[in-house]
Amino acid sequence: MPAPRSSSTKPTTKKAKSADEGGSSTGAKTKGDSSPTAAAAQPPPTGNNNNSNTNPKTVLEKIIYAIRQHPNPTHNGVSRPAISKYLKAELDCDNASAIKKALKQGVQKGDLIQNGQSFLVAGDPTISPPPDETVQMTTIKAGDDTEDAAKTGDTVIVKYRGTLDDGSVFDSASSFEFVLGAGEVIKGWDQGVAGMMIGEERSLVVPPKLGYGKKGASPEIPPNATLHFTVTLKKIIRTE
Numbered sequence: 001m002p003a004p005r006s007s008s009t010k011p012t013t014k015k016a017k018s019a020d021e022g023g024s025s026t027g028a029k030t031k032g033d034s035s036p037t038a039a040a041a042q043p044p045p046t047g048n049n050n051n052s053n054t055n056p057k058t059v060l061e062k063i064i065y066a067i068r069q070h071p072n073p074t075h076n077g078v079s080r081p082a083i084s085k086y087l088k089a090e091l092d093c094d095n096a097s098a099i100k101k102a103l104k105q106g107v108q109k110g111d112l113i114q115n116g117q118s119f120l121v122a123g124d125p126t127i128s129p130p131p132d133e134t135v136q137m138t139t140i141k142a143g144d145d146t147e148d149a150a151k152t153g154d155t156v157i158v159k160y161r162g163t164l165d166d167g168s169v170f171d172s173a174s175s176f177e178f179v180l181g182a183g184e185v186i187k188g189w190d191q192g193v194a195g196m197m198i199g200e201e202r203s204l205v206v207p208p209k210l211g212y213g214k215k216g217a218s219p220e221i222p223p224n225a226t227l228h229f230t231v232t233l234k235k236i237i238r239t240e
Contacts, residue, residue, distance in 0.1 A: 059102035060111065062091045064121050067112075075129040077113070077120035116183075135192040136205035143197025143233060150196045152181030155237040158193065163228045170220040170227075175234065186211050188227065196233040204229040 056062040066086040070078045080103070087093040103119065106112035113120040120126065150156050156179075161172040178184045180193055188206030196202055206227040208214070216223040 056091070059093060059095070059098045060106050062087055062093050063099065063102055063106060063119075064111065066091070067119060067121050068124070073120075073127065074118065075127040075133070076115035077118040080117045080119070083119065132207045132209045134207070135188050135210060136203075137192055138203040139200060140203055140230065141199070141201035141232075143200025145197055147198050147236070150180055150193060150233060150236050152190075152194065154180050155239075156180050156193060156196075156233060157235040157237070159232040159234055161230045164221070165226055165228070186227075189229075189231075192229070193231060193233065196231075198233055198236060201230065201232045204231060 054065070056065040063083055066083050067073070067078045069086065069090075070082060083103075084096070084099055087099060093099070103112065103114075106119075107114045110122055113122050155177060157175055157177045159174050160176060161169060163169050178189075181190050183190070186206065188204060188210035191210065192202065192204035192206065204227075206229065208224045208226060211225065211227045212221050214223055216225055221227070
């Protein structure tokens with residue numbers, strides 16, 4: 001997922017967005033009885049803390065409760081708007097500032113896991129993503145396991161080479177820098193580079209939905225293209 005350039009095929013933010021919207025850029029995301037009392041008859045799963053409370057009082061407890069009561073969560077969790085809607089309708093919690101602050105605190109404390117604008121309760125059962133939203137990852141060369149792996153928020157520097165199904169190379173770079181998980185690159189890279197160690201070389205097979213989508217990135221990348229990358233993590237820059 002290379003850097004933003006209008007005439008390149010590097011996996012940039014623009015492209016990451018266009019994958020969801022059909023991809024057009026060329027640079028390298030029945031309510032039943034909904035009362036808390038009725039819902040408590042079917043206790044939510046227990047997470048990694050005591051926030052399985054069915055009588056939530058703090059805003060964070062209410063958020064956790066709302067996530068667990070959502071009828072159709074995805075593998076990414078429950079969206080911020082859906083959480084806010086439930087809090088207002090069912091728990092009389094309509095303070096946008098307090099909700100935003102509690103979501104941030106929940107992530108920082110490890111009670112919540114954030115995926116884009118959706119949230120999961122840490123320790124709760126998760127849903128596996130569908131194949132068209134999964135990057136196939138293979139370690140070609142192990143990295144330095146004495147260092148921490150790359151994680152969301154880290155600035156990483158990688159070397160990469162990108163090819164199509166027919167083996168033709170559409171892009172490569174000896175050094176490319178981006179912030180992991182910030183949407184600066186295609187989603188397949190945010191997913192595929194996470195967890196890499198310094199010095200590790202990894203093969204990524206990125207489905208169209210996590211790449212450049214239905215429109216591709218003409219002329220190098222055709223519509224609905226599966227992308228093959230070989231990525232080496234050269235450096236992790238952390239601001240702590």
